[in-house]
Amino acid sequence: MLAPILRRLRWRRMSLWLLVMAIVGCLGFLIFTNQVPVLDEDPLSLKTKLKEAAKAFSWGSDDDHQPPSLQPPPQSPQPRQPTSLQAFQNRSQRVRDACSAKSGSAAQGQPPFPYHSLYVRSMSFCALPKTGTTFWKWILYYVDKNMTGPLLSHDYGDIHKLTRYMEKADRLPPSDGFKNIVFVREPYARLFSAYVDKLFTPRWENWQRLAQPAMAYARPGASFINRRCSHNVTFSEFVRFFIHGEMDRDARVKRNEHFVPISHQCNFCGIGYDFIGRQERFAEDTLGILRQLNRSDILTFSALDEHYEVYFMDALIKYHFEHELKKISATFRCMSAEQILRRMWKAVQIRGTLSAEEFFPLARSDIQGMTLEGFLLMAHLAYNRSASDKDRQHNTAQALFEAYSTVPLHDRQLLRQIFDDDFKLFGYEPNHPLVFPPEDEFDLPYYRYFDIYDSFLYTSIV
Numbered sequence: 054m055l056a057p058i059l060r061r062l063r064w065r066r067m068s069l070w071l072l073v074m075a076i077v078g079c080l081g082f083l084i085f086t087n088q089v090p091v092l093d094e095d096p097l098s099l100k101t102k103l104k105e106a107a108k109a110f111s112w113g114s115d116d117d118h119q120p121p122s123l124q125p126p127p128q129s130p131q132p133r134q135p136t137s138l139q140a141f142q143n144r145s146q147r148v149r150d151a152c153s154a155k156s157g158s159a160a161q162g163q164p165p166f167p168y169h170s171l172y173v174r175s176m177s178f179c180a181l182p183k184t185g186t187t188f189w190k191w192i193l194y195y196v197d198k199n200m201t202g203p204l205l206s207h208d209y210g211d212i213h214k215l216t217r218y219m220e221k222a223d224r225l226p227p228s229d230g231f232k233n234i235v236f237v238r239e240p241y242a243r244l245f246s247a248y249v250d251k252l253f254t255p256r257w258e259n260w261q262r263l264a265q266p267a268m269a270y271a272r273p274g275a276s277f278i279n280r281r282c283s284h285n286v287t288f289s290e291f292v293r294f295f296i297h298g299e300m301d302r303d304a305r306v307k308r309n310e311h312f313v314p315i316s317h318q319c320n321f322c323g324i325g326y327d328f329i330g331r332q333e334r335f336a337e338d339t340l341g342i343l344r345q346l347n348r349s350d351i352l353t354f355s356a357l358d359e360h361y362e363v364y365f366m367d368a369l370i371k372y373h374f375e376h377e378l379k380k381i382s383a384t385f386r387c388m389s390a391e392q393i394l395r396r397m398w399k400a401v402q403i404r405g406t407l408s409a410e411e412f413f414p415l416a417r418s419d420i421q422g423m424t425l426e427g428f429l430l431m432a433h434l435a436y437n438r439s440a441s442d443k444d445r446q447h448n449t450a451q452a453l454f455e456a457y458s459t460v461p462l463h464d465r466q467l468l469r470q471i472f473d474d475d476f477k478l479f480g481y482e483p484n485h486p487l488v489f490p491p492e493d494e495f496d497l498p499y500y501r502y503f504d505i506y507d508s509f510l511y512t513s514i515v
């Protein structure tokens with residue numbers, strides 16, 4: 054079953070290279086002879102200016118408000134270090150300062166949003182979605198159950214269910230001796246990532262709960278099938294819906310914890326958080342916190358690198374085969390199996406787990422007989438090949454840039470207003486150049502993360 058597919062894949066790869074070489078050859082000739090206007094950029098290259106911008110991309114720094122630069126940062130030869138206690142103290146101080154500056158000013162927009170924290174031993178962890186919470190639940194469970202051996206050598210199954218006994222809603226933790234932990238995330242990136250996970254990635258349950266209200270609000274005249282499925286709510290439609298929910302006190306939409314700004318949850322001004330981790334520095338911050346808790350023994354950088362990405366890719370693939378690809382799945386009334394798998398593949402690329410240059414591995418005719426095991430094997434092969442693509446860690450930034458390029462300036466300005474407290478409390482940059490590029494010009498490369506039928510390269514050879 055698999056062998057012919059892999060053979061075809063190799064053939065497709067080879068034909069791609071031939072095509073690329075032919076085009077590059079032609080371009081080289083044209084430029085050399087100077088018969089046509091020279092293109093500013095090689096249209097085939099994924100490594101355009103944006104890649105440079107994305108590389109330079111720092112989602113805010115620890116000790117200042119310096120706007121991130123569009124120039125690549127100097128390569129730091131230093132190995133990664135767990136975040137220092139001083140850095141955590143600085144972040145807590147920033148929150149205290151921002152909160153005292155804020156008090157007195159009239160509250161705007163929506164009231165604080167309910168949240169819950171997990172209490173284990175002398176730790177409290179405020180669980181904010183989309184900030185690495187699943188991983189932290191593994192840590193809390195491991196600690197509470199006195200487990201031994203490396204953290205990631207265990208299979209935690211449905212960790213959200215397993216850790217439910219630790220949850221307490223909205224309570225102030227006892228202050229003495231408790232360590233309060235929370236992870237935050239750059240707000241534009243968090244909103245984007247929530248869109249990818251909840252609306253772009255095929256999952257009927259999410260579409261029903263989150264996409265249908267967005268579709269009803271943003272595209273009132275949509276056809277019956279579009280309203281029912283809501284499978285292709287665009288990012289800009291989603292943003293409009295989100296703005297409506299956050300800014301309109303009378304809005305009848307149900308706000309969702311995945312989207313609601315971080316500063317509206319976890320009572321930042323009421324609870325003195327000892328450790329404010331950042332999703333952008335997840336490994337460094339997680340190891341930094343574990344060091345302060347005297348549990349450096351359970352996790353290393355390399356263990357985290359090796360397991361984290363693949364774990365989530367596998368989980369996503371398994372979920373789709375076990376649920377969304379079942380014949381009775383409601384998703385099928387909206388999309389074909391091929392479209393479902395292609396979207397899922399793109400979602401893994403947007404995450405940066407797979408290289409953007411890894412084409413979807415199946416031809417249409419091979420999808421019918423595909424098994425979970427077969428697909429996992431192909432995904433792992435693609436993952437191993439992706440190791441050589443150092444740029445894949447910038448996939449998310451590029452996909453984000455593509456998504457925000459579709460959002461009108463006015464709506465982006467409203468977002469900036471909605472996230473104002475997030476910027477102030479956590480030191481993120483309100484005018485991030487990937488959301489507000491110079492001259493408001495979005496200079497996109499040819500590759501499209503949100504076009505499931507890939508690039509013209511793909512269509513021209515398959």
Ligand SMILES: *[C@@H]1O[C@H](CO)[C@@H](O)[C@H](O)[C@H]1NC(C)=O
Nearest residue numbers: 115116137139140141142143
């Ligand atoms: C913490 O803040 C102090 C004073 O602003 C600064 O000098 C120091 O470099 C910061 N440390 C870290 C690790 O961010």
Ligand SMILES: *[C@@H]1O[C@H](CO)[C@@H](O)[C@H](O)[C@H]1NC(C)=O
Nearest residue numbers: 174194195196197198199200
């Ligand atoms: C773990 O160890 C602590 C102290 O050694 C003990 O109080 C606790 O009951 C143990 N918990 C479990 C689940 O074994």
Ligand SMILES: *[C@@H]1O[C@H](CO)[C@@H](O)[C@H](O)[C@H]1NC(C)=O
Nearest residue numbers: 276278279284285286287387
């Ligand atoms: C959404 O899907 C429907 C049919 O499935 C199609 O007619 C429509 O153009 C799509 N809209 C977008 C924005 O992709």
Ligand SMILES: *[C@@H]1O[C@H](CO)[C@@H](O)[C@H](O)[C@H]1NC(C)=O
Nearest residue numbers: 175230232344345346347348
């Ligand atoms: C970690 O160990 C150090 C030194 O043994 C101790 O002073 C500190 O209180 C411990 N911290 C925690 C959170 O247990």
Ligand SMILES: *[C@@H]1O[C@H](CO)[C@@H](O)[C@H](O)[C@H]1NC(C)=O
Nearest residue numbers: 430431432433434435436437
């Ligand atoms: C991917 O690489 C790892 C480590 O080199 C190896 O153990 C694994 O078998 C490879 N996976 C596949 C599917 O070849």
